[in-house]
Amino acid sequence: MKTKWFRNLGLAVMALSLTFGSVSAVSASSKLSGRIVINGSSALLPLTLQASNEFKKLNPKVKISASAAGSVTGPQSVRKGIADIGACDWDASTSVPGFAAFSGQVANKVAVIPFAAVTNGSVGVSSLSTSDLQGIFSGKITNWKDVGGKDAKIVVVNRAFGSGTRVNFQLKALNGTDFMTKGDNYKEVKSSGDMKTAIETTPGAIGYIDLVYVSGSKMKAVSINNVAPTEANVINGTYKVWSYGYYMTKGQPTGAVKAFIDYVQSSKFQNGSLKKLKFIPLAAMKK
Template sequence: MKWFKQLTIAALIAVIGFSSVPASTPTVTAASKLSGKIVINGSSALLPLTLQAASEFKKLHPKVKISASAAGSITGPQAVRKGIANIGAVDWDASKDVPGFKKFEGQVAHKVAIIPFAAVVNKNVTATNLTTKDLQGIFSGKIKNWKEVGGKDAEIIVVNRTFGSGTRVNFQDKALEGTDFMTKGDNYKEVKTSGDMKSTIETTPNAIGYMDLAYVTDKMTAVKINDIAPTEANVINGKYKVWGYGYYMTKGQPTGATKEFIKYVQSTKFQNGSLKKLKFIPISALK
């Protein structure tokens, strides 16, 4: 999708629903009277899913306007709490305490996807099968050269997400088993969104970072961890452990257009269609 290749700015904002759709368009449900405005903030990992779902939902309900922005998971429930968003997209269940973040009182979590996360390296990196110990050493700053983990003699450039990123929370917990990240150094970079991570890995020789599979391109390599590739099949069969659920948070139970939009994202049609094409995994795939 052309728009997806443009996800390189810190906070991509897409507004859907301000153009009219002719009544003769076959995808429009002529009888739909659903109306309203839905504002979605939060996870950049979930943004491709949100944008695609919004586009499809608009065709079914042309009177509904949807805007979506992404600046990191923590901004989602914060925006819901402040009343400036109907939905907060988050890579963890923000209705519960998790390491580093207190729960958001009064918010309800709705599972919308399973998100596989991957360590990724620039195309010039030859070390593409790393152990948990290797990753812990690299991201903590103890391992500084690719030759220490079977690669060529070159300084490792570590690219990290800023605090508040759900992708960071999941990667630290599941790929690094809680090991702390390095936070400074000449070989350290920090980026705000998944789109920023994608562009940085693509253009920085000897770089390593992490992202969800929806952002992985042919200009980088998704690394095997302990000989296991980050694939849908390996998540489902239990071999690959670096994944998490994506959630839409709402203030109490949703109503109106917000309720119907969440139901659409959770529907079998969307889960087994567009969601899978974007490299997410349907929530029904794991029991």
């Protein structure tokens, strides 16, 4: 009887230790305080919002606000001092076509973003070649029957200039071919959410978006050169239309900003919520 009593007491003490240990851990992390303002990529916004919710539960004294007006607004906001983190779909500390480097900023990798060519669910096409995409997005191919689909007008939906998704799609899916910019079969949208809505509601539409936004039957992600836009194909190197997502900061991050970026880069978040959102963990890519 005494043995059983001591065993139960030991279990109770262990439970209390674990409980108070958890409280201490939360209390310690809760000492972190401050405000973090994030602006930029709409492709990264679902990740940013999820990470913010999780981080604030661990650090209730930290306030985080996030908005998305396109990748270029991220480093621009950091440069102007109105954001602590600029979410961007390219390394804005280096020059890319159309955008000079943002000097003094540090690019912190946070995710791998697969992008996909997407069509309205009714067009009847499952794969397009690079030359098909170049012809469609330049305005030279205007009917789906010319690329194996239905006899229907193609409506090109493009992201506005300054979008990181646009930069990556043009470079990696179109091999740098210029977009068409006007016409009765052309639309331009400001964000990934707007792209999703336009593709789902416009018969004959084609555009491009990151995989996190692809869901349901109204929008279809098509293969490129018969290679599907999947996590496995990005990792094995057969699907090329992807980029790293970055959190740009003015110099090396410190304080609450560093703690937040560390959390997003942690294996817990990378292999948990990040994967569930259809992003790919940084560690999955071959160096």
